[in-house]
Amino acid sequence: MSDVLAIADHRRGELRDVSYELLTAGRDLADETGGDLHVAVVSGPVDEYAEKLDREGVDAVHTVDYGEEFNHDVYTQAITQLYDALAPQYVLAPNSVNGLDYAPAVANRLDLPLVTDVVDLAVDGDALVATREMYGGKVETTTELAADAAAVTIRSGEWPAAEGTGDATVEAFDVDIDEDAIGSTVTGFEEVAGGDVDITDADVLVSVGRGIDEEENLELIFDLAEAMDATVSSSRPIVDNGWLPPNRQVGQSGKVVTPDVYVAIGISGAVQHVAGMKGSETIVAINTDPNAPIMDIADYAIHDDLFDVVPALTEEFQ
Amino acid sequence: MKILVTVKEVATVEDEFEIDGTAIDERFLGADLNEWDDYAIEAAVQLQEDGIADEVVTVTIGPEDAEQTIRQALAKGADRAIRVWDDALADVDLLDVGAKTELLQAVVEDEDPDLVLTGVQSGDDSFGATGVSLADAIDTQWAAVVNDLEVDPDAGTASVHRELEGGVEELTEIDLPAVLTIQTGINEPRYASLRGIRQAQRKPLDHQTLADLGVDDGAVDGDLELTDMYEPETETDVTVFEGSAEETAGDLADLLREKGVEA
Ligand SMILES: Cc1cc2nc3c(=O)[nH]c(=O)nc-3n(C[C@H](O)[C@H](O)[C@H](O)COP(=O)(O)OP(=O)(O)OC[C@H]3O[C@@H](n4cnc5c(N)ncnc54)[C@H](O)[C@@H]3O)c2cc1C
Numbered sequence: 001m002s003d004v005l006a007i008a009d010h011r012r013g014e015l016r017d018v019s020y021e022l023l024t025a026g027r028d029l030a031d032e033t034g035g036d037l038h039v040a041v042v043s044g045p046v047d048e049y050a051e052k053l054d055r056e057g058v059d060a061v062h063t064v065d066y067g068e069e070f071n072h073d074v075y076t077q078a079i080t081q082l083y084d085a086l087a088p089q090y091v092l093a094p095n096s097v098n099g100l101d102y103a104p105a106v107a108n109r110l111d112l113p114l115v116t117d118v119v120d121l122a123v124d125g126d127a128l129v130a131t132r133e134m135y136g137g138k139v140e141t142t143t144e145l146a147a148d149a150a151a152v153t154i155r156s157g158e159w160p161a162a163e164g165t166g167d168a169t170v171e172a173f174d175v176d177i178d179e180d181a182i183g184s185t186v187t188g189f190e191e192v193a194g195g196d197v198d199i200t201d202a203d204v205l206v207s208v209g210r211g212i213d214e215e216e217n218l219e220l221i222f223d224l225a226e227a228m229d230a231t232v233s234s235s236r237p238i239v240d241n242g243w244l245p246p247n248r249q250v251g252q253s254g255k256v257v258t259p260d261v262y263v264a265i266g267i268s269g270a271v272q273h274v275a276g277m278k279g280s281e282t283i284v285a286i287n288t289d290p291n292a293p294i295m296d297i298a299d300y301a302i303h304d305d306l307f308d309v310v311p312a313l314t315e316e317f318q
Numbered sequence: 319m320k321i322l323v324t325v326k327e328v329a330t331v332e333d334e335f336e337i338d339g340t341a342i343d344e345r346f347l348g349a350d351l352n353e354w355d356d357y358a359i360e361a362a363v364q365l366q367e368d369g370i371a372d373e374v375v376t377v378t379i380g381p382e383d384a385e386q387t388i389r390q391a392l393a394k395g396a397d398r399a400i401r402v403w404d405d406a407l408a409d410v411d412l413l414d415v416g417a418k419t420e421l422l423q424a425v426v427e428d429e430d431p432d433l434v435l436t437g438v439q440s441g442d443d444s445f446g447a448t449g450v451s452l453a454d455a456i457d458t459q460w461a462a463v464v465n466d467l468e469v470d471p472d473a474g475t476a477s478v479h480r481e482l483e484g485g486v487e488e489l490t491e492i493d494l495p496a497v498l499t500i501q502t503g504i505n506e507p508r509y510a511s512l513r514g515i516r517q518a519q520r521k522p523l524d525h526q527t528l529a530d531l532g533v534d535d536g537a538v539d540g541d542l543e544l545t546d547m548y549e550p551e552t553e554t555d556v557t558v559f560e561g562s563a564e565e566t567a568g569d570l571a572d573l574l575r576e577k578g579v580e581a
Binding site: 011016070072076095096097098100101102103104105107108109113114115116117129133134135136137138139140141142143144145146147150183184185186187188189190191192203204228229230236237239240241242246252253254255256260261281282283284285288289290291292293295296297298299300301302303304305308309312313315316317 | 329330331333334335337340342412414415416419441442443444445446447448449450451453454455459460461462463479480481482483484485486487488489490491492493496499502503506540541542543544545546547548549550551552553554555556557558559563564566567568570571573574577578579580
């Protein structure tokens, strides 16, 4: 029992990037345990997926040809059966929205300890050492799991994608799905409406977060954006509050932007926000908190009150 | 229909703080109702106002200090509260998903709710896993990261939107009973009214120990141990502009002009 079983992530006919990152994380871990890396892909065009997943370091790909789209009941049943058949030491899943919809159920059903949203993994003797953040990224922690086996979900973007072509065996796994135990049905998908502003098109984004405090204060941000000839975007709470429409939201559940300049004003830099803007050329942060996680990825920063800095900056450009 | 809402008091950290061993020094910690749970409470109270739910009960795993936060949920309209705490819990650094699941499972078995609402995650340890783990333990349906909810009590189903990545939502039908993890933005959480706050003082808040729940002390030990806590290393060489707001704004404006920003 030293193998690793990694579960690929896909949606609407495409493997998601985190799948290839899982291969790297899984290979690293299997090297430490001295085991094989097994990859499972459940539902959808599994043979096509299997071919793509056969990258360097993968020993075996198991396909579960059942249904088209993600269904957590099918996943939970298929993965527990794969676990029983393969007896891996570690199960690795993506910390995606779908990963969080099955990994905890799988862990509970198999009585495995679970650690989620991991950014680094190591093996120390008998223990698995997982690095993860707490308090919205203000601190990092290491957690030791002293158990024979465990389930882990990994954060996307933390491991490089596996490359090359492997010589994995590809096998169709003979799954036995109990249809009576399927109590959920996916009926469709909906895309958040586009609207008139496309923040992904902007060269300069002035992005506002919860530090703005009140809806009325947004005027300060729009004044600055106008003076700088920039576009206004925001973090999630501004959209949750209904102060700006969803098409202005940057992040995991919003838009991914890569402007020349991204000015984050009163934004802490939670991982789900950073996922949408870390590719910006130059990142500027204006925040009273010198320890805000946004400072870890900023190129330039002002540790001061936005209500003092923003009007002064607007004046500079008028 | 009865709804159980899991509510957590989370620790909040001041801007400047110090780490003491594997925890943030208490001097730099505050406490607040978990942001996601606020939306879960609102969703439950709205179902009650719509005549779909007839009772909303909250459950918290937390020490006596958490009662002020629990009263916030009562002030917003929940009918009564359960607080699980025990000396055995006071000694645990990091209560893992398995342990939380076992405690909440015992509460669900006592209360027998038709719907359990949790937050997507808690703002402090952010495992984001308790709701779905609980659902499997109590053998009901579930949905993670729900940002739209309609309950049809006659059909015994819920129609939910699950918020996936990149502005895509999955539309899903699930059988009740179920556990749903609620995402921010699903509604507009209300502020407690003065009347609500007064009423909350008189609503039942019941404390349960592990023995009351019939859970073994060993169940809360878990397999996870926090071994280190530190401030993350910065990935960039950040240039910090110093001085008054006028000075820093001037420096930043110079830089931005260099990068091609123009009025
Ligand atoms: C499944 C999931 C998906 C998510 N998707 C997204 C997403 O797409 N996009 C997104 O943004 N978030 C997303 N989130 C939420 C994310 O976790 C954070 O809660 C959110 O990004 C926080 O927004 P914020 O930085 O504006 O607020 P906070 O974290 O509250 O930060 C506010 C910041 O403002 C600073 N501040 C306060 N007052 C001032 C002042 N006067 N002057 C200067 N600075 C000040 C504070 O120091 C603080 O750093 C998601 C969460 C989950 C669980």
